[in-house]
Amino acid sequence: MEMVKLTIDGKPVEVEKGTTILKAAKTVGIDIPTLCFFELKDMSIENRPGGCRVCVVEVKGRRNLAPACTTIVMQGMEVNTRNIRVLNARRTVLELILSDHPAECLTCAKSGNCELQSLAQQLGVREIPFQGEQSTYRKDTSPAIIRDIDKCIMCRRCEMMCNDVQTVGALSAVNRGFMAVVAPAFEMNLEKSPCTYCGQCVSVCPTGALTEVDHSRNVINALADPTKTVVVQTAPAVRAALGEEFGLAPGTLVTGKMVAALRRLGFNYVFDTDFAADLTIMEEGSELLDRLTRYLKGDKSVKLPILTSCCPGWVNFFEHNFPDMLDIPSTAKSPQQMFGPIAKEYFGKKLGVDRKNLIVVSIMPCLAKKYECQREEFKVNGDPDVNFSLSTRELGHLIKQANIDFNSLPDEDFDDPLGESTGASVIFGNTGGVIEAACRTAYELYTGKKLEKVEFEELRGMEGIRHATIDFDGLPLNIGIAHGLGNARKLLEDIQAGRNHFHAIEIMACPGGCIGGGGQPYHHGDSMILKQRAAALYREDAGKPIRKSHENPFIIELYKEFLGKPLSEKSHHLLHTHYFDKSAGVFVEE
Amino acid sequence: MGKIKYHMLVCGGTGCHASQSDQILKKFETLIHDRGLENEVQVIKTGCFGFCEKGPIVKMMPDNTFYTKVKLDDCEEILEEHIIKGRKVTRLLYENPETGEHVSDSKHMEFYKKQIRIALRNCGFINPENIEEYIARDGYQALGKVLTELSPEATIEIMKKSGLRGRGGGGFPTGLKWEITRAVKSDQKYVVCNADEGDPGAFMDRSVLEGDPHSVLEAMAINGYCTGADKGLVYIRAEYPLAVERLKIAMKQAREYGLLGKNILGTGFNFDVEIRYGAGAFVCGEETALIHSMEGLRGEPTVKPPFPSESGYLGKPTNVNNVETYANVPVIINKGADWFAKIGTERSKGTKVFALAGKINNVGLIEVPMGITLREVIYEIGGGIKNDKEFKAVQTGGPSGGMLTVKDLDTPIDYDNLIAAGSMMGSGGMIVMDENDCMVAMAKFYLQFTVEESCGKCSPCRIGNKRLYEMLEKITQGNGTPEDLDKLRNLSQVIKDTSLCGLGQSSPNPVLSSLNNFYDEYMEHVNLKKCRAGKCKSLMQYIINAENCIGCTLCARNCPVNAITGERKQVHLIDQEKCIKCGACMEKCKFNAIYIK
Numbered sequence A: 001m002e003m004v005k006l007t008i009d010g011k012p013v014e015v016e017k018g019t020t021i022l023k024a025a026k027t028v029g030i031d032i033p034t035l036c037f038f039e040l041k042d043m044s045i046e047n048r049p050g051g052c053r054v055c056v057v058e059v060k061g062r063r064n065l066a067p068a069c070t071t072i073v074m075q076g077m078e079v080n081t082r083n084i085r086v087l088n089a090r091r092t093v094l095e096l097i098l099s100d101h102p103a104e105c106l107t108c109a110k111s112g113n114c115e116l117q118s119l120a121q122q123l124g125v126r127e128i129p130f131q132g133e134q135s136t137y138r139k140d141t142s143p144a145i146i147r148d149i150d151k152c153i154m155c156r157r158c159e160m161m162c163n164d165v166q167t168v169g170a171l172s173a174v175n176r177g178f179m180a181v182v183a184p185a186f187e188m189n190l191e192k193s194p195c196t197y198c199g200q201c202v203s204v205c206p207t208g209a210l211t212e213v214d215h216s217r218n219v220i221n222a223l224a225d226p227t228k229t230v231v232v233q234t235a236p237a238v239r240a241a242l243g244e245e246f247g248l249a250p251g252t253l254v255t256g257k258m259v260a261a262l263r264r265l266g267f268n269y270v271f272d273t274d275f276a277a278d279l280t281i282m283e284e285g286s287e288l289l290d291r292l293t294r295y296l297k298g299d300k301s302v303k304l305p306i307l308t309s310c311c312p313g314w315v316n317f318f319e320h321n322f323p324d325m326l327d328i329p330s331t332a333k334s335p336q337q338m339f340g341p342i343a344k345e346y347f348g349k350k351l352g353v354d355r356k357n358l359i360v361v362s363i364m365p366c367l368a369k370k371y372e373c374q375r376e377e378f379k380v381n382g383d384p385d386v387n388f389s390l391s392t393r394e395l396g397h398l399i400k401q402a403n404i405d406f407n408s409l410p411d412e413d414f415d416d417p418l419g420e421s422t423g424a425s426v427i428f429g430n431t432g433g434v435i436e437a438a439c440r441t442a443y444e445l446y447t448g449k450k451l452e453k454v455e456f457e458e459l460r461g462m463e464g465i466r467h468a469t470i471d472f473d474g475l476p477l478n479i480g481i482a483h484g485l486g487n488a489r490k491l492l493e494d495i496q497a498g499r500n501h502f503h504a505i506e507i508m509a510c511p512g513g514c515i516g517g518g519g520q521p522y523h524h525g526d527s528m529i530l531k532q533r534a535a536a537l538y539r540e541d542a543g544k545p546i547r548k549s550h551e552n553p554f555i556i557e558l559y560k561e562f563l564g565k566p567l568s569e570k571s572h573h574l575l576h577t578h579y580f581d582k583s584a585g586v587f588v589e590e
Numbered sequence B: 001m002g003k004i005k006y007h008m009l010v011c012g013g014t015g016c017h018a019s020q021s022d023q024i025l026k027k028f029e030t031l032i033h034d035r036g037l038e039n040e041v042q043v044i045k046t047g048c049f050g051f052c053e054k055g056p057i058v059k060m061m062p063d064n065t066f067y068t069k070v071k072l073d074d075c076e077e078i079l080e081e082h083i084i085k086g087r088k089v090t091r092l093l094y095e096n097p098e099t100g101e102h103v104s105d106s107k108h109m110e111f112y113k114k115q116i117r118i119a120l121r122n123c124g125f126i127n128p129e130n131i132e133e134y135i136a137r138d139g140y141q142a143l144g145k146v147l148t149e150l151s152p153e154a155t156i157e158i159m160k161k162s163g164l165r166g167r168g169g170g171g172f173p174t175g176l177k178w179e180i181t182r183a184v185k186s187d188q189k190y191v192v193c194n195a196d197e198g199d200p201g202a203f204m205d206r207s208v209l210e211g212d213p214h215s216v217l218e219a220m221a222i223n224g225y226c227t228g229a230d231k232g233l234v235y236i237r238a239e240y241p242l243a244v245e246r247l248k249i250a251m252k253q254a255r256e257y258g259l260l261g262k263n264i265l266g267t268g269f270n271f272d273v274e275i276r277y278g279a280g281a282f283v284c285g286e287e288t289a290l291i292h293s294m295e296g297l298r299g300e301p302t303v304k305p306p307f308p309s310e311s312g313y314l315g316k317p318t319n320v321n322n323v324e325t326y327a328n329v330p331v332i333i334n335k336g337a338d339w340f341a342k343i344g345t346e347r348s349k350g351t352k353v354f355a356l357a358g359k360i361n362n363v364g365l366i367e368v369p370m371g372i373t374l375r376e377v378i379y380e381i382g383g384g385i386k387n388d389k390e391f392k393a394v395q396t397g398g399p400s401g402g403m404l405t406v407k408d409l410d411t412p413i414d415y416d417n418l419i420a421a422g423s424m425m426g427s428g429g430m431i432v433m434d435e436n437d438c439m440v441a442m443a444k445f446y447l448q449f450t451v452e453e454s455c456g457k458c459s460p461c462r463i464g465n466k467r468l469y470e471m472l473e474k475i476t477q478g479n480g481t482p483e484d485l486d487k488l489r490n491l492s493q494v495i496k497d498t499s500l501c502g503l504g505q506s507s508p509n510p511v512l513s514s515l516n517n518f519y520d521e522y523m524e525h526v527n528l529k530k531c532r533a534g535k536c537k538s539l540m541q542y543i544i545n546a547e548n549c550i551g552c553t554l555c556a557r558n559c560p561v562n563a564i565t566g567e568r569k570q571v572h573l574i575d576q577e578k579c580i581k582c583g584a585c586m587e588k589c590k591f592n593a594i595y596i597k
Helices: A021-026 A084-099 A115-122 A157-165 A200-204 A216-224 A236-240 A242-246 A255-265 A273-296 A312-321 A335-351 A368-372 A392-401 A423-429 A433-447 A485-496 A527-542 A553-563 A569-575 B014-018 B021-034 B072-085 B131-136 B141-149 B152-162 B174-183 B204-211 B213-227 B241-256 B287-294 B323-335 B337-341 B374-381 B415-420 B439-453 B459-476 B482-498 B502-506 B509-517 B519-528 B554-558 B584-588
Strands: A003-008 A011-016 A038-040 A045-047 A056-059 A078-080 A145-147 A172-174 A181-183 A210-212 A229-234 A269-272 A358-364 A388-391 A465-472 A475-483 A504-508 B006-011 B041-046 B058-061 B065-067 B190-195 B231-237 B261-264 B269-278 B318-322 B351-358 B364-369 B391-396 B429-434 B542-544 B594-596
Touching: A003 A021, A011 A021, A045 A157, A056 A084, A084 A115, A084 B459, A084 B482, A157 A172, A157 A200, A157 A485, A200 A210, A216 A229, A216 A358, A216 A388, A216 A392, A229 A255, A229 A273, A229 A335, A236 A242, A236 A255, A236 A273, A236 A392, A236 A423, A236 A527, A242 A392, A255 A269, A255 A392, A269 A273, A269 A335, A273 A335, A273 A423, A273 A433, A273 A553, A273 A569, A312 A368, A312 A485, A335 A358, A335 A368, A335 A553, A335 A569, A358 A368, A358 A392, A368 A388, A388 A392, A423 A433, A423 A527, A433 A465, A433 A475, A433 A504, A465 A485, A475 A485, A485 A504, A553 A569, B006 B014, B006 B021, B014 B021, B021 B041, B021 B072, B058 B072, B065 B072, B131 B213, B131 B241, B141 B213, B141 B323, B152 B174, B152 B213, B152 B323, B152 B337, B174 B213, B174 B318, B190 B204, B190 B213, B190 B287, B190 B323, B204 B213, B204 B241, B204 B323, B204 B351, B213 B231, B213 B241, B213 B269, B213 B318, B213 B323, B231 B241, B231 B287, B241 B269, B269 B287, B287 B318, B318 B323, B323 B337, B323 B351, B351 B374, B351 B391, B364 B374, B374 B391, B391 B439, B391 B509, B439 B459, B439 B502, B439 B509, B439 B519, B459 B482, B459 B502, B459 B519, B482 B502, B482 B509, B482 B519, B509 B519, B554 B584, B584 B594
Parallel strands: A003 A078, A229 A269, A229 A358, A358 A388, A475 A504, B006 B041, B190 B231, B190 B318, B231 B269, B351 B429
Antiparallel strands: A003 A011, A038 A045, A056 A078, A145 A210, A172 A181, A465 A475, B006 B058, B058 B065, B261 B269, B351 B364, B391 B429, B542 B594
């Protein structure tokens, strides 16, 4: 490895060739402020357009100042990160950015989490010397995401996520100069664009320019309405991240406190989406086995690989981008949407509550879930199976608003019957988790043998695209896994081109899976946070007495009492769905 | 051309074109046809002659008679007198403003005397739509020489030795650029011609492409041979239809002659050129932005390195040179590096084309040796300031150049001296200002351009230039404070210091140079609320002189906002609150009773 020697603020530094000044400085404890720069280490996600110019430093012999985030170190370079020229320039640049930013911190959804706000604090900006016009743009509210472009600072992180990482292509810079904004093509509203609502743009936005549509007010109203029975379901990834909203270390599991908090918020029943995840495995796993068995018997009409369909961002993505492959994904609904009809048609009937008076709220790490629960096919006579979907962040705010001291809450258990879950369902929140859970069940159902070791380590990891072959007692089952929609696209294009032959593929839209979802507490580019959340879910799995979905006693009872068997007519009616070609829906004139 | 006695060269440059030169050309053709003179007289549409002030221009060969300001009605007379009777039409000849003497041959005109035409050597001499005329003037000889006698390395050596530097504004040594691109290993490389001329009022690249497109094609092929590229791309503004058309014709002809395409001149060298259209964004003249635009992406610059020579068009090594740079190349190969290096100053060799504009007598396109002084350009070639006004400043380098003053008039023009003086070479705009120009208003005018043309990628350019503009606006409206001047200076410096690309790094130049050279004018605006040039409307007042006013009411009747009151035969008064400073009153007054304070 070729090394480069330089000095930064007089300190000698030696780093690998190709390192940026920013990273070289970090190795000697010099933390140069940045704004547009963003990276998720080990996930090939990086944004360094060199646009904000906050990180400028002086390089001896260079005419102008150099952006530290993009300037590569050179042998013998002398860098100064804090002389008067640099500090004056950095402050002036920040003051300029602030002069074109609404001073709405008191009411901004991002307040407290805003990187621009922190930077202004860090640099001690107390007044903005530049007054002038502020660029304004119409507010765009989609089913899941709000674009408040007045707050956009053109860091282009969202664009990088949407185009380079997710290959969705909904957002890019349009117009020029002072009027430049990031927007969908032809400046249409997000809803008219190929946006999948994955929310990764929201995850990385440094300011309040991109935020989720807040449904907590609707939930508060439902909770206050005595005629309503309000049940809540919580997705697996929420319990591994919610603690961060209350200052707990990333990766702290707060399942018991979360249940306690939800109960104190006034939910009548606190259930678990994990229960529905176990149900998903029953349906999706059976579908896999059904297709596999028919395929092995020589049925040419069988479509393989089977693709998972738990992730609504992914579903939106293939509806927009792969309309010729709509028959490949599993028809099983996502756990959120399986939970809805079971709550309203099974549990509600048992209680004697009419579905109109039973409100189902979901707590999700996801923004696409907000859109998913509004889809027409998931409604009965206009009544949605899931009424409101809140993000992990929104739940955090809700708990704070209700004067609940989260950290001192006792651990409590979910309610029966829809609160019981297995370790298989908990790992749904991690990339590779759904297919691992499916393998645990499918293996036993297919081979009739007991699975001795439930962990399929070969399916785990943070690599964007992974392949593994699982031995089903002599039958090698080829599994593909992708997280991030760009990786999913690659995998799908390989299938289209006949370059790979999988039996089953798991796809999750967000980096790391749901633990890195668009509705999770902001990670600010710290990939360790994602890894710690993932580890927490595997810990939760390991600690569960039951770790295979088909062994969940309440699932067994549900089939016995209500559904019959997996893929039954009732299952099809309540738990399966179909997909739509949305490729033509894009770019329709308003 | 055996029997042809006369060639009539009609300027087809855009300026003359706009003054009906194409119709003049057609009329000549008709007249010649009617008289059956087709075998003796040939009419040729040429590129720009440069002396746009005097267009449309018609030049008679072989006697070098240079007719100026020719109108459709003059055609018959020129044909009758000059061709048939052999007598010059004196009234259409250039008149020396000093002596009043009529000058027939352009080489005796002050405008041309100090010019050395290398890049523009063929403009106004050949029919740009005929490859044979280019070949007749040594065209494609350099390409032939390079392909058959010289190695790429030897050719690059000539280019390096010549000292040619990029004419697009950057001034990077051309030979070195070629060498760097050559050194990068790749299965595919590209050479690009930057014809995205964006400076307002600049038209050197357009003139070369309109007047001598083959010189650019030839040079691109030589560049391809040297760098190892077999594909050339010309990025040209779609607003240059004539240049595009002539380039297309030239490409077609060059292919027909085996000078573009496969196996050029039987040497096994392949090279062809394609056109890419720009939509006129100023920032697309920056090479990384240009490349992104060609790729179909948003035209905005990216951080260098990587330089295009390493990773350019479609990620492949790409050598970008400007039109004027290319136009120099064949001559350097033909005449040698030493010949070229003798022209110019120590660090800036050869000539530079400037678009001379503003308050100057001889507006036009000139090519002068590096090292010539601004005084020679403005007073000798340019014929001095219009209407005998006083010279105040000259802006070089386009909208983001600096304003130079009387003290800079004797500075030899080259890359380094202009930068040292607070301006730059840029692509060669040269705008002359006189005593009636307000320097604050001029700075504001240029800032308005850069604000509009900023791509919006980096914060200092996107927001900083806007704030500069707003501060200048405040000052020209009489609301400025002395602190604003300090703010202006600091912000200008920061924008230069922190912007991503050349646009932002130079956009505050007009502000800084005018602050440095005309600080007293800024102070007058701020402290005395006065604009000495009378350009800042908010700072001026139309006043009625009671001694001259006879109360005719004409001004009051013409005021569009009813700001003037007064009884008939009484002295009138202008309500300054209402007045919008349109000047209609002053224009109408027959008694010189209205003046500006």
